[in-house]
Amino acid sequence: MHPVLLTIFFSLSVSEVIRSSQSCPPSSGIYLRHNGACYTNGSYFYDNDIKGASNSTQCVLPDTALNGGEWVTSSGSSVNCSTNPLRCNEVSSPNANISLYINGGITSSDDGWYKCCLPTSCSGPNTNIIFANIFRWAQIETITVDLPSDKTVLPQTYTLHAIKIGHDDHSSFLRAVKWYYESGSDSTELCSVTHQQTYSCSIGNGMSLNKGNGRWDYTLTVKWNGEIITDGVLSQSNNNGDHVFRFYLYFGHLGVIANRVTRNRNIFVTGK
Ligand SMILES: *[C@@H]1O[C@H](CO)[C@@H](O)[C@H](O)[C@H]1NC(C)=O
Ligand SMILES: *[C@@H]1O[C@H](CO)[C@@H](O)[C@H](O)[C@H]1NC(C)=O
Ligand SMILES: *[C@@H]1O[C@H](CO)[C@@H](O)[C@H](O)[C@H]1NC(C)=O
Ligand SMILES: *[C@@H]1O[C@H](CO)[C@@H](O)[C@H](O)[C@H]1NC(C)=O
Secondary structure, three states, X not given: OOHHHHHXXXXXXXXXXXXXXXXXXXXXXXXXXEOOEEEOOXXXXXXXXXXXXXXXXXXEEOOOOOOOOEEEOOOOOEOOXXXXXXXXXXXXXXXXXXXXEEOOOOOHHHOXXXXXXXXXXXXXXXXXXXXXXXXXXXXXXXXXXXXXXXXXXXOEEEEEEEEEEEOOOHHHHEEEEEEEEEEOOEEEEEEEEOHHHOEEEOOOOOOEXXXXXXXXXXXXXXXXXXXXXXXXXXXXXXXXXXXXXXXXXXXXXXXXXXXXXXXXXXXXXXXX
């Protein structure tokens, strides 16, 4: 084995971040709040969880007065607080605060990224901006990798995790879950859910773990031996350790195709 391989280590870049609930910041700065917890920029909110004013997602900028602040949809239009299905309550004091909630039901065109701007509108040059994703059915909340603690020993084994959130009823509404390996324009399927919700991978020993409340952890374990990936279909020589994996989720109604969602997210595992 070439000596250089013995000093190999991984570094990882993940392009999308990561909802985590945290305590609300005592310091200044825009934040999101839902059911008493604070949520970071880019957090995901299941539509059923923000139905009714009492279940709203609040966007708050401490110690400022509202001055044209707004929620804006992913297509760029301002949310009209007094029309369904996405409504809001605006509060100016003691904090600029616009709470967004659903009255009735949202449609597929309402699914997506919303941005809250405070204290002024989103076109204000010095406004504060925070993003929230409002989704129907299901979403991929995070996609992460557990790297081995010793990055100098080959082969390396690492485990990918995709956390699915949203609707609980998999037997009725889970249409597909898959992990793919991406290489150029080729996608190689590595894991999938088959009948009776059985999750299996053609490499490694992926598992699906029900964490409750619609949270599922779908894992995939990959073995890398420096120059080659040693796992089954992924075996290839002269691999520099850079791997792209994609998690795919397809969820929703059996009968009505329009009433389903497709989610995809990539993770880049970079060997250096
Ligand atoms: C708020 O959410 C709770 C829990 O999901 C639900 O029981 C309640 O009906 C919701 N409130 C409104 C006004 O929809
Ligand atoms: C918001 O909707 C209400 C009710 O339909 C309407 O009267 C109002 O003009 C709308 N506001 C804006 C800014 O479009
Ligand atoms: C934001 O306004 C809502 C009412 O729309 C209120 O219930 C909530 O406590 C306010 N949150 C903060 C942090 O001021
Ligand atoms: C939230 O993220 C967006 C883009 O990723 C950024 O422009 C914005 O400043 C962030 N807001 C905060 C409060 O970090």
